[in-house]
Amino acid sequence: MDRNSAERHSNNQIGIRYASPEDVHAIMHIWNTNISNTFNTFNSNIKTESEVEDTILERKKRRFGFFVAECDRKVIGFATYFQFRSGIGYSKTLEHTIFVSDKIQRHGVGKALMARLLEDAKRKNFQSIFAGVSGSNERAVKFHASLGFQVVAELPRVGYKFDKWLDLILMQKFLQTGQRNDF
Numbered sequence: 593m594d595r596n597s598a599e600r601h602s603n604n605q606i607g608i609r610y611a612s613p614e615d616v617h618a619i620m621h622i623w624n625t626n627i628s629n630t631f632n633t634f635n636s637n638i639k640t641e642s643e644v645e646d647t648i649l650e651r652k653k654r655r656f657g658f659f660v661a662e663c664d665r666k667v668i669g670f671a672t673y674f675q676f677r678s679g680i681g682y683s684k685t686l687e688h689t690i691f692v693s694d695k696i697q698r699h700g701v702g703k704a705l706m707a708r709l710l711e712d713a714k715r716k717n718f719q720s721i722f723a724g725v726s727g728s729n730e731r732a733v734k735f736h737a738s739l740g741f742q743v744v745a746e747l748p749r750v751g752y753k754f755d756k757w758l759d760l761i762l763m764q765k766f767l768q769t770g771q772r773n774d775f
């Protein structure tokens with residue numbers, strides 16, 4: 593990224609809005625780059641256009657947040673939440689996914705996306721939200737810790753990708769006032 597674009601990002605010219613089917617290709621590009629080249633996600637199957645579109649539409653139907661960050665009309669990151677585990681008993685608990693373009697790291701894009709995502713989840717009265725972070729992803733642990741997420745469990749060797757076993761770190765943030773880690 594050039595100096596000018598870095599300044600634009602640091603000048604808060606990042607817009608956050610709800611994702612729409614027109615964002616499919618940009619989202620696919622960011623997601624599949626992480627799927628194909630990193631251990632940031634345990635998934636190794638690339639996302640197709642219809643899968644991403646279905647996910648956007650399904651989240652919208654369930655009133656689950658799916659937000660994109662854009663700068664100069666270009667999508668540079670996305671974040672979405674979904675129910676932590678299936679079944680009615682988990683209906684108040686969320687998990688989320690967040691990816692920022694690898695060209696624009698550490699310019700506040702992730703923080704802006706999470707602010708919108710957390711505000712949305714809080715307003716809809718969800719109780720807490722989990723980040724499921726790969727044990728190899730120290731940057732994501734630090735990122736979530738900076739937002740008040742706490743490590744509540746470390747599950748050894750539950751992920752398997754590219755012939756490598758990976759630990760899963762579960763980080764949780766409570767969303768409503770008066771709760772355990774109300775930051």
Ligand SMILES: CC(C)(COP(=O)(O)OP(=O)(O)OC[C@H]1O[C@@H](n2cnc3c(N)ncnc32)[C@H](O)[C@@H]1OP(=O)(O)O)[C@@H](O)C(=O)NCCC(=O)NCCS
Pocket residue numbers: 626632689690691692693696697698699700701702703704723724725726729731732734735736738
């Ligand atoms: C994790 C991720 C979403 C962070 O997004 P980002 O836009 O780079 O992060 P931000 O600039 O908003 O950083 C917010 C804070 O997080 C922390 N942080 C972010 N990146 C960090 C790093 N590389 N090292 C240490 N702390 C970091 C800092 O406290 C930072 O605040 P500061 O820059 O004022 O010190 C981004 O790195 C990413 O997309 N990674 C690849 C995908 C991924 O790992 N997703 C998470 C799966 S659980």
